[in-house]
Amino acid sequence: MILVFAEQRDGVLKKASKEAVSEGKRLSSKLSVPVAALLMGKGADQAVDEVKKFGPDKVFVMEGASLDQYSADGFAEATANVAKEQGATVILFPATTMGVDVSPRVAARVEAGLVSDITGLDVADGKLVAIKPVYSGKALATVKFKSDIQMVTLRSNVFPLEENSSAPEVTKVDAAGISPKGMVVSTELKEGGKVELGEAAIIVSGGRGLKGPENFPLIEEVARLLGGAVGASRAAVDAGWIEHSHQVGQTGKVVSPVVYIACGISGAIQHIAGMGSSKFIIAINKDEDAPIFNIASLGIVGDLFKIIPALTEELKKLA
Ligand SMILES: Cc1cc2nc3c(=O)[nH]c(=O)nc-3n(C[C@H](O)[C@H](O)[C@H](O)COP(=O)(O)OP(=O)(O)OC[C@H]3O[C@@H](n4cnc5c(N)ncnc54)[C@H](O)[C@@H]3O)c2cc1C
Incomplete structure (x- = not known):
């Protein structure tokens, strides 16, 4: 069986x-x-x-x-x-x-x-x-x-x-015979209502290129409009801009969404380890030599602070 x-x-x-x-x-x-x-x-x-x-x-x-x-x-x-x-x-x-x-x-x-x-x-x-x-x-x-x-x-x-x-x-x-050595007394859901990273079909991820925690709402809005989840590089997590539960990569979560949008992420091997099997990768980066473009299905070379608001406006029209 x-x-x-x-x-x-x-x-x-x-x-x-x-x-x-x-x-x-x-x-x-x-x-x-x-x-x-x-x-x-x-x-x-x-x-x-x-x-x-x-x-x-x-x-x-x-x-x-x-x-x-x-x-x-x-x-x-x-x-x-x-x-x-x-x-x-x-x-x-x-x-x-x-x-x-x-x-x-x-x-x-x-x-x-x-x-x-x-x-x-x-x-x-x-x-x-x-x-x-x-x-x-x-x-x-x-x-x-x-x-x-x-x-x-x-x-x-x-x-x-x-x-x-x-x-x-x-x-x-x-289940009467099951006797766990330790029991969880209670659990609390931290982010009620948001899409879980591991299960999301669309992930919008932010890296050091976002410059600070105050700019994460930019990608959160895109994720919300697309019904997706928010991911992050370790650089963003280590800087304290977003919680570790959002980290994608070797020491974060391994994800494989249908669409992965990497915003201001260079594409270090440890990050790719967590998202390289995504079906369609869109990278937004101002450096045309950024390694993320080597695995991207669609690469946008430019300033994310101009591209993401323009994308958000277009998505709002479709919503
Ligand atoms: C043992 C080990 C484990 C690790 N595990 C992980 C892991 O699990 N996940 C992970 O992500 N990393 C991991 N790392 C870290 C990894 O090596 C990189 O340091 C990290 O991924 C870099 O994050 P980043 O791409 O956000 O930052 P950076 O490499 O600094 O890249 C920032 C990018 O933003 C672009 N940018 C800047 N401003 C703009 C703008 N205005 N518009 C558009 N683009 C812009 C830049 O051109 C650059 O490409 C690990 C490292 C080690 C040694």
Whole structure:
């Protein structure tokens, strides 16, 4: 069986989970084994209808007091238990913050090989073959498994969504035996209503070229008009202009949106490591030799303080 950890929050299925279930479905035809989605934590039951749209043969729903608040070891124990009971040979996770936190703990518990943050997946001789960007995205490694159980985390916005309605068997799994070592007592959402960076289809990112925190509203407005999220280079984060949760790159988040707009960002290798797999990159930079132009699909050489307000005006006309 292929088991897909389908992350949900308060009954809302993450887009990255839909991508993972879609990929699980594609793999299930290649491997000729069924695919199951695992929903866990508070609200899991409400996410069943949504996950069904992506074609799982089975859905496991695990709710209970020990899973009401997220904990890495509680969720890992619960996932590992289901994987063992069902004899899962392939386990897919979305490479979300939660997926990255839980998956290695599951891998250790079920003695699986784990390839993280992959951008391609295929099957050869009945085993998975994963494509993983390495050296800050400069090369792609093709990774094969020696272990019997094979696990991967899938980079967001890379694997296509495929609706494939099914009528799966839905099974409630008892969470009573799960006893996490530590419990999160409560969580607070900091930026209610804003688009999450890792899931955004459009990201507008600002760098040192923005000159100061007072100019971030310029790109926030563009992001708002486009329904996107705001990213930043480390230079902007280190200068205290914006919080680290917005940082894109080697020591920030790895994103792969449909459109990435880099404003006043030079394109250092550590930044590209986090956004180089974006589908369409637009760079605005006054230096025509800036390395960001080497990977840009569309480059605009000029002063962002003139270009961004003009872009904002045009977007407002379309809104
Ligand atoms: C171990 C390590 C990890 C790192 N991790 C990360 C990471 O995760 N993410 C990350 O981003 N960086 C990371 N860095 C830092 C990285 O090397 C760069 O220093 C950083 O990305 C530079 O940010 P920047 O492009 O905003 O600034 P700069 O390199 O200073 O570039 C600013 C750009 O703005 C342009 N500009 C200036 N004014 C204007 C204007 N008016 N109009 C248009 N363009 C203008 C300039 O031409 C320039 O190209 C890391 C470095 C190390 C050593």
